Amino acid sequence: MLLGQNVNSYGKTLDPPITFARLLTEVEKIEGISRIRFMTSHPKDLSRELIDVMAASKKICRHLHLPLQSGSTRLLKLMNRKYTKEVYLDLVDRIKKAIPDISLTTDIIVGFPGETEEDFLDTLDVVRKVGYDNAFTFLYSKRTGTPAAAMENQVDEATAGERFARLLDEIRASSGRAAKRKEGTVQKALVEEINPQDSRLLTGRLENNVLVHFPGDAHLIGNIVDVHLMENKGFYYMGKLL
Secondary structure (H helix, E strand, O other), X not given: OEEOOOHHHOOOOOOOOOOHHHHHHHHHOOOOOOOEOEEOXXXXXXXXXXXXXXXXXXXXXXXXXXXXXOOOHHHHHHOOOOOOHHHHHHHHHHHHHHOXXXXXXXXXXXXXXXXXXXXXXXXXXXXXHHOOOEEEEEEOOOOOOOHHHHOOOXXXXXXXXXXXXXXXXXXXXXXXXXXXXXXXXXXXXXXXXXXOOXXXXXXXXXXXXXXXEEEOOHHHOOOXXXXXXXXXXXXXXXXXXX
16 A cells, blocks of 8 residues: 555655656566555546556456545636646546546545535536546635635535535445446455454445455455355445355
């Protein structure tokens, strides 16, 4: 796992400079590494080179966490995000064309100061068009000393809560559709542990970062195995070891 607040900015200050895509290429050469993950990618810096490296890779997981925060171009400017709704959707389109089986997850904030109903509907529009596998959703909370805390038109708690509930409904529908597409298929899972709730089961992680629970022996921990995804349970699968 390569972890950074914005992994796409890696290497710009090194001498000589190196891109994050090149770093991934070098990591892939290391023997004994079967899976490579990274997060988080800032949409403003995600390059064509990185998309191409992911598409060609045999080790990089087909999963990309691409924070949206808001679907409103007006709010994105206030958040200093450096991209627009249209730029974000175009980026997603290019990613999906290069990597058709990609799983996309995101971060979304509801109730940012000045958010109108129109702004919120722009966020729902992006959620519907992208079809995220999952999303980390947050209600904006004022933090003393931040520029946003001093902004006018703070969204009242009731309005923010109502919008948050509507967003969750959309995310559940989107993630449900994504999960159904894999239900009944055979996927590779990295066996991580004995299931804490049921010692008869193992817990493994799929490429798209979703968990699957299935009967098996502890000696499989640390191995990548083929699992038949028998049933989706919302945020995880029940499976059968092949």
